[in-house]
Amino acid sequence: MKGLDYTLLTLVIIGAINWGLIGFFQFDLVAFIFGNMSWLSRIIYALVGLSGLYMISAYGRIRSN
Structure with missing residues (x-):
């Protein structure tokens, strides 16, 4: 999952x-x-846009750590 995030x-x-x-x-x-x-x-x-939408989930992961 970390590789996908990067x-x-x-x-x-x-x-x-x-x-x-x-x-x-x-x-x-x-x-x-x-x-x-x-x-x-x-x-x-399109890939940049989808990546931005996915990176919104980083807020939840950061907050949960």
Whole structure:
């Protein structure tokens, strides 16, 4: 379970960095690398979103420790 948490946390961090780049510089790194709304970039956006939803459960695990 710890490996999954680290993998998904990494995806969330990548998403946060991408949003920071969009906010500060209007530069979408995912679209730059994989194409603007190509099937691959859409998969990456979806995985980052699902990772963020999953990481909400980290609050419950942190609080229970």
